[in-house]
Amino acid sequence: MDRRKNIRNFCIIAHVDHGKSTLADRLLEFTNTVQNRDMKEQLLDNMDIERERGITVKLTPARLHYKHNGEEYILNLIDTPGHVDFTYEVSRSLAACEGALLVVDAAQGVEAQTLTNVYLALDNDLEIIPVINKIDLGAANISAVKNEIEDIIGLDASDAILVSAKEGINIDVLLEAIIERLPEPKGDTKAPLKALIFDSIYDNFKGVICNIRVFDGFIKPGMEIKMMSNGKAFECTEVGIFDPNMRPVSMLEAGDVGYLAASIKNVQDTAVGDTITTVCNPAESPLKGYKEITPMVYAGVYPADGSRYDDLREAIKKLKLNDAALAYEPESSSALGFGFRMGFLGLLHMEIIEERLEREFDLDLVTTAPSVIYKVIKTDGSELIVDSPTKLPEPSQIDSILEPIVDASIYSPPTYVGPVMELCQDKRGAFVNMTYLDMSRVKLDYKIPLSEIIYDFFDSLKSRTRGYASLDYVFSEYKEDNLVKVDFLLNGDVCDALSLIVHRDKAYTRARKITEKLKEAIPRQMFEIPVQAAIGSKIIARETVRAMRKDVLAKCYGGDISRKKKLLEKQKAGKKRMRQFGSVSIPSEAFMSILKINDD
Amino acid sequence: MIDRSIYIHVPFCKKKCHYCDFFSITTLDDTTILHYVEKCKKEIIQFAKKYPDTLIKTIYFGGGTPSLLSSKYIGEILNIIKAEFHTSSEETTIEVNPATSIDWEKYAQMGFNRISIGVQSLDDNVLKKLGRLHNSEVALNAVKEAGNYFDNISCDLIIGTPFDPSITVLGNHIDLLARYVKHFSIYILTVAEDTKMFDYILLNKYTMLEDNLISDVYYSISSKLKSLEFNKYEVSNFAKAGCQSKHNLGYWNKRDYFGVGPSASSYVNGVRFLVSPTGYFNVTETSYKVESVLTQADDMFEHIMLGFRLTEGFSIGDFNKKFNVDFRKTYEKAITKNSEFLSIFNDRIFIKDKYILIMNSIILDFMS
The missing domain is CATH 1.10.10.920 (Arc Repressor Mutant, subunit A)
Incomplete structure (x- = not known):
């Protein structure tokens, strides 16, 4: 008998905070996949940062066993990352499943990411089971949420499963629904191997470990396998399942979810979304949906203590082993010394990487303001990709500058539509559409430059809507606009680390804010320091850091000499942490405070 | 013979001033004082034995409050110095606090030829907030009286406090004092940690003056003094011709000096000694000197x-x-x-x- 009849592959999709990870925990617990005593809150989120922030970055699948009507079922749960930065990863993990649990918070209703994820699931032809979570909350409004699911998403919510993941209510009902309502995996075990990579991690002993879903054929150790995107071949050394820990098995076949190791040294060779086949009997075509992922946001990352450059390089290398989306190349700045230009999927990705570098590798970092990737058409007709303001050519060589635009969807209560539209306008957004989803929710569609989104859009949105609005966006197109580079000069010298590309209309306000901030942050020195902002040679803002007037110790007699010397030694050590910029010294901390400027 | 100087630190105070971070004690019982005097004498003898090639040119009693120590003890210490060392007694200074009773006549008889008076301010509000025990009248009287016995009088003032009077008023104070003294030490207030003043500022009870204001006060006082023929010879010190402090110039010119008393530091033949104040009053403690060769x-x-x-x-x-x-x-x-x-x-x-x-x-x- 076909064992696939008793396999269900599913994932959980939800907006952040709607209880996805808690529900996953409960499923693991209820099926005895994890003993209660081994249970940590949100088990599938491995990294400290994931648990602290309540987000999932790396995907961890788990195999659950459940008896239903006397038959043993294998339920493969594939967790999905919960953030807009990782939309592509989400779509690939969805592609590994036949069904999805759509979790909606009984008190909060449908949010931006709920919908994005539903669309992704529908794109992948997934069967969706609506699950209304947190029904134990006082503020739960089940009928309203059901209406939202029907009106906004267009799914039949009459048989939505009502659960409380926290309290463990109706978990059994949910498990039965998974078995009865989700389809069994299809596929042909005799056809050439087709396995989808939906994540990969680096293991010091086994090399890269790919999380895979087998669609056709089978795979076992000893087989020669091949990556269909780049043709690279490896010998499979181990296959296994997640129990939830890795457990080797003899073979994975069509319908199975598991992992594969093949002494692969480089995580780049195992791109998420790629199809694995065999060398001797390759599939004709790969699974659809593979896309090369490219960073969207770039920033300069420097060690606060310049002597730790090598440590930073080693740390980035280590993180890169596990993160194909991370890009980096050496960069040097006259202000910050040696560091790296790093590329990220988005702001969250950037924050996570920064935090991991600081925490796991004990580094102190100075990070420049994030920049998007601009396309510059030069006067000679050639096109240049610019991921850092310092790489922008001379104005005379520029014909036009194109910037990335995203399709942004904002969900907000109707009360805040005014402030949200104002914000979008302010961020150079172009209005596309407004839909009243129901009495309590409006969906606004805008085309907005990504550079505005990564500047401070999310924080402004939250503060203008008291946290009620949610945002999602996808890349749409490159578009020309009137963009200029603003440089900042300290004592007449351009401080390259501070340069930014901005729309001409906003250049003055931004320049003024940053010069003011610089004035505050730069400690007084022995001479007056003019702080200027300039577009080309035109000064558009100016502040002055007044000269320091006093640092002397009034008394210095016999008994004070050692004390005074110690004080000076301390001052001298403090100076070492300063960035020498021409004749101006700026503490690394001050740099950070300047770069963290916000509009509000 | 090598020219050297000697400094005697007298750590006793009635009360610690709010800005002071020097070592001082307010235990004034006979046993403590006697212990201190004996230890000073021993130290002097040790120095004299160890460095017999010394000619003591200047002697300085500082504090703390040297005028709190009875003139009997001051005299004993001074006599030991003169007995143990070759001395030329070019300059012998004692610091006095206007809030103590001062035996001017005795000081003159003992051989002191320079008096340094801790006036600090002639503004009663400033004096009070600095935690001083005297008022402006007492301070001015002390300055006047010192003039009956001494020619070379110095006066300490503190400026740049959060409660400074106007520059004009400060100038008037200088005018008044300049009639009686030959030397001014004008100290910009430095707020050290572990002082009451530091806590007050931390608690926002007082706000420090801005650097540029302090700098303005300093330079206007400087030019005021210049017009009165007190010339600046060190950041904080101003003197009429020939009245610079020889003792203090020794420090700045890196000449050798002996320091006696708790927390006093010595610099002899390129070696610095520090006398730990904690060990000083511990009778059994012998290794209270920390040496460091520069x-x-x-x-x-x-x-x-x-x-x-x-x-x-x-x-x-x-x-x-x-x-x-x-x-x-x-x-x-x-x-x-x-x-x-x-x-x-x-x-x-x-x-x-x-x-x-x-x-x-x-x-x-x-x-x-």
Whole structure:
């Protein structure tokens, strides 16, 4: 008998905070996949940062066993990352499943990411089971949420499963629904191997470990396998399942979810979304949906203590082993010394990487303001990709500058539509559409430059809507606009680390804010320091850091000499942490405070 | 014979002033005082035995509050110094606090020829907030009375406090005091940690004056004093012709000195001793002296750090001879970087008066 009849592959999709990870925990617990005593809150989120922030970055699948009507079922749960930065990863993990649990918070209703994820699931032809979570909350409004699911998403919510993941209510009902309502995996075990990579991690002993879903054929150790995107071949050394820990098995076949190791040294060779086949009997075509992922946001990352450059390089290398989306190349700045230009999927990705570098590798970092990737058409007709303001050519060589635009969807209560539209306008957004989803929710569609989104859009949105609005966006197109580079000069010298590309209309306000901030942050020195902002040679803002007037110790007699010397030694050590910029010294901390400027 | 000086630290105070971070004790019982006096005498004898090639040119009793110690004990200590060392008694100073009863006549008889009076301010509000025990009237009287016995009188003032009177009022105070004294020490208030003043500022009870205001006060007082023929010879010290403190100049010119008493420091033949104040009153404690031999680099830096305090700076030739280096070459980078702030004239290098208050930043560049 076909064992696939008793396999269900599913994932959980939800907006952040709607209880996805808690529900996953409960499923693991209820099926005895994890003993209660081994249970940590949100088990599938491995990294400290994931648990602290309540987000999932790396995907961890788990195999659950459940008896239903006397038959043993294998339920493969594939967790999905919960953030807009990782939309592509989400779509690939969805592609590994036949069904999805759509979790909606009984008190909060449908949010931006709920919908994005539903669309992704529908794109992948997934069967969706609506699950209304947190029904134990006082503020739960089940009928309203059901209406939202029907009106906004267009799914039949009459048989939505009502659960409380926290309290463990109706978990059994949910498990039965998974078995009865989700389809069994299809596929042909005799056809050439087709396995989808939906994540990969680096293991010091086994090399890269790919999380895979087998669609056709089978795979076992000893087989020669091949990556269909780049043709690279490896010998499979181990296959296994997640129990939830890795457990080797003899073979994975069509319908199975598991992992594969093949002494692969480089995580780049195992791109998420790629199809694995065999060398001797390759599939004709790969699974659809593979896309090369490219960073969207770039920033300069420097060690606060310049002597730790090598440590930073080693740390980035280590993180890169596990993160194909991370890009980096050496960069040097006259202000910050040696560091790296790093590329990220988005702001969250950037924050996570920064935090991991600081925490796991004990580094102190100075990070420049994030920049998007601009396309510059030069006067000679050639096109240049610019991921850092310092790489922008001379104005005379520029014909036009194109910037990335995203399709942004904002969900907000109707009360805040005014402030949200104002914000979008302010961020150079172009209005596309407004839909009243129901009495309590409006969906606004805008085309907005990504550079505005990564500047401070999310924080402004939250503060203008008291946290009620949610945002999602996808890349749409490159578009020309009137963009200029603003440089900042300290004592007449351009401080390259501070340069930014901005729309001409906003250049003055931004320049003024940053010069003011610089004035505050730069400690007084022995001479007056003019702080200027300039577009080309035109000064558009100016502040002055007044000269320091006093640092002397009034008394210095016999008994004070050692004390005074110690004080000076301390001052001298403090100076070492300063960035020498021409004749101006700026503490690394001050740099950070300047770069963290916000509009509000 | 090597010219050296001796400093006696008298740590006793009735009450600690709010800004003071010097070592002082308010235990004034006979046993403690006697213990202190005996220990001082022993130290003096030890120094004299160890360095018999010494000629003591200046003696300085500072504190603390030396005038709290009875003149009997002061006399005993002074006598031991004169008995154990060769002395030339060029300058013998005692610091007095107007809030104590001062036996001027005895001091004169014992051989003191210079008096330093801790006036601090002639503004009663400032005096109160600094935690001083006297008022302006008492202070002024002390200054006047000292004049009956002494010619060479110095007066300490504190400026740049959060409660400074106007510059005009300060100027009037200087005018008044200048009639009686030959020397002023004008200290910009420094707020050290572990002082009451520091806590008050931390708690926002007082707000420190802005640097530029303090600098304005300092320079207007400087020019006021100049017009009264008190010339600045060190950052905080102003004197009529011939009335500079010889003892204190010794520190800034890096000459040897002995320090006696708890927390006092000595510098002899390139070695610095520090007398730990905690061990001092512990009868059984014998190893209360911490010695550190200065490296040539340390010694050179100290020479610069102290020399730059002086209006005249220091002699480059003397520096080169003393350390067998070429000053201009060794410190070429620092000199160039600070060329705007420094002057070199007739072999002497000094900080221009205009920049004397940012001396720390300048000397940091001379630190290796």
